[in-house]
Amino acid sequence: MTAPVRTRSSEDLIRAEGPVLAHNYHPLPVVVARAEGAWVEDVEGRRYLDMLAGYSALNFGHRNPALIAAAHEQLDRLTLTSRAFHNDRLAGFAERLAALTGLDMVLPMNTGAEAVESGIKVARKWAYEVKGVPADRATIVVAAENFHGRTTTIVGFSTDETARAGFGPFAPGFRIVPYNDLAALEAAVDETTAAVLIEPIQGEAGVIIPDDGYLTGVRELTRRMNCLFVADEIQSGLGRTGRTLAVEHERVVPDVVLLGKALGGGIVPVSAVVADREVLGVLRPGEHGSTFGGNPLAAAVGTAVVELLETGAFQRRAAELGTVLRDGLTGLVGKGVVGFRARGLWAGVDIDPALGTGREISARLMNEGVLVKDTHGSTIRLAPPLTITEEELLDALSTLERVLVGAA
Ligand SMILES: Cc1ncc(COP(=O)(O)O)c(C=O)c1O
Numbered sequence: 001m002t003a004p005v006r007t008r009s010s011e012d013l014i015r016a017e018g019p020v021l022a023h024n025y026h027p028l029p030v031v032v033a034r035a036e037g038a039w040v041e042d043v044e045g046r047r048y049l050d051m052l053a054g055y056s057a058l059n060f061g062h063r064n065p066a067l068i069a070a071a072h073e074q075l076d077r078l079t080l081t082s083r084a085f086h087n088d089r090l091a092g093f094a095e096r097l098a099a100l101t102g103l104d105m106v107l108p109m110n111t112g113a114e115a116v117e118s119g120i121k122v123a124r125k126w127a128y129e130v131k132g133v134p135a136d137r138a139t140i141v142v143a144a145e146n147f148h149g150r151t152t153t154i155v156g157f158s159t160d161e162t163a164r165a166g167f168g169p170f171a172p173g174f175r176i177v178p179y180n181d182l183a184a185l186e187a188a189v190d191e192t193t194a195a196v197l198i199e200p201i202q203g204e205a206g207v208i209i210p211d212d213g214y215l216t217g218v219r220e221l222t223r224r225m226n227c228l229f230v231a232d233e234i235q236s237g238l239g240r241t242g243r244t245l246a247v248e249h250e251r252v253v254p255d256v257v258l259l260g261k262a263l264g265g266g267i268v269p270v271s272a273v274v275a276d277r278e279v280l281g282v283l284r285p286g287e288h289g290s291t292f293g294g295n296p297l298a299a300a301v302g303t304a305v306v307e308l309l310e311t312g313a314f315q316r317r318a319a320e321l322g323t324v325l326r327d328g329l330t331g332l333v334g335k336g337v338v339g340f341r342a343r344g345l346w347a348g349v350d351i352d353p354a355l356g357t358g359r360e361i362s363a364r365l366m367n368e369g370v371l372v373k374d375t376h377g378s379t380i381r382l383a384p385p386l387t388i389t390e391e392e393l394l395d396a397l398s399t400l401e402r403v404l405v406g407a408a
Helices: 010-020 065-075 090-101 112-131 152-156 182-188 214-224 246-250 296-310 313-332 358-367 390-407
Strands: 032-036 039-042 047-050 105-109 139-143 174-177 193-198 228-232 256-259 271-275 337-342 347-351 379-382
Touching: 047 390, 065 296, 090 105, 090 256, 090 271, 090 296, 105 112, 105 296, 112 139, 112 152, 112 193, 112 228, 112 256, 112 271, 174 182, 182 214, 193 214, 214 228, 214 246, 296 313, 313 337, 313 347, 313 390, 358 379, 358 390
Parallel strands: 139 174, 139 193, 193 228, 228 256
Antiparallel strands: 032 039, 039 047, 105 271, 256 271, 337 347, 347 379
16 A cells, blocks of 8 residues: 555544534544555554455455456446446346346345335335235335344334434334244234345344244245245345355345345445346336446446356355354453354454443454444444455454453
């Protein structure tokens, strides 16, 4: 990395945000100015290992050379057409993304929340047109502690009061059941059910991994009850867990897969609903759309992301380094870590609350040059770029150990 361009100090920039920026986030006090691979650099030139990777939007590292090259090439040619016209990048993107996921069709959108909203619309339309649910009676079953985004419909079926309070009235038609509980799911599904919408691993809840057999059970139940299994793989998908999709750990193929985050290569927002023809085929012109969805720049970057995943190298790497992460965390249990859940290069780590909140531990790690994010209480989440080296990962784990020993 070359020396940062000095503008204003970190302190000055953080202070300047106060009166002019909506306070919907409470970031750690680090002002990033540059990044490469698994590393970011602040305004003063201090370097930090990024163990969050933009909530998995940076699975392939900051400024991955192949993705940056694809973006540059496209920027020089064509960036936006709207879907009023065809563009020469979209067909290839859809073909390759469908092939990567083993499904038929792609609906391109931008953010994760939009993919979820689109998935809900498509599931309802399928319920009315294919399943025969009476008009406006369709229900969607979701899990408690879910995180699917921030729109009013989505926060309406959140169980996180901070996300919901003050934003009602909410859209009806959702039933909430405990996660990882097939009996509760079975009791909630009936002839009005359009879909079961779940995260195969609940990321924001603290990397909650369901019991083996849960996803298989969801698949069997949804098939038996003639409703769709919609898997929100926006955070869990695209290599993070050591497989292309987290559902692959149980060899399950959902009817609808929602993708986002890493699909944009850390460059542009790219999301998608990927599904079988019987499901996405219900949409007809004018019924759904997006000015930016499927734009040529997004399609070019998305195609380059799919190309990276087609080799299988990132999935293998996440699985291999996932073992290093798991072993490292196992060694910290009893030394400040009270428990953890990990799959691939993704872990929710419960810190002994006596040592501090997740936020306090995150702040101490930041001071030691490692960036992580807390979730709830004393839980922190680790999700480094899949390009991280073993040495860097081990360094991050020994920094965590040092911070925990220092806090004891
Ligand atoms: C599982 C899941 N779904 C949806 C979203 C929403 O994505 P976005 O912030 O791009 O709208 C997130 C974001 O964290 C997520 O983790």
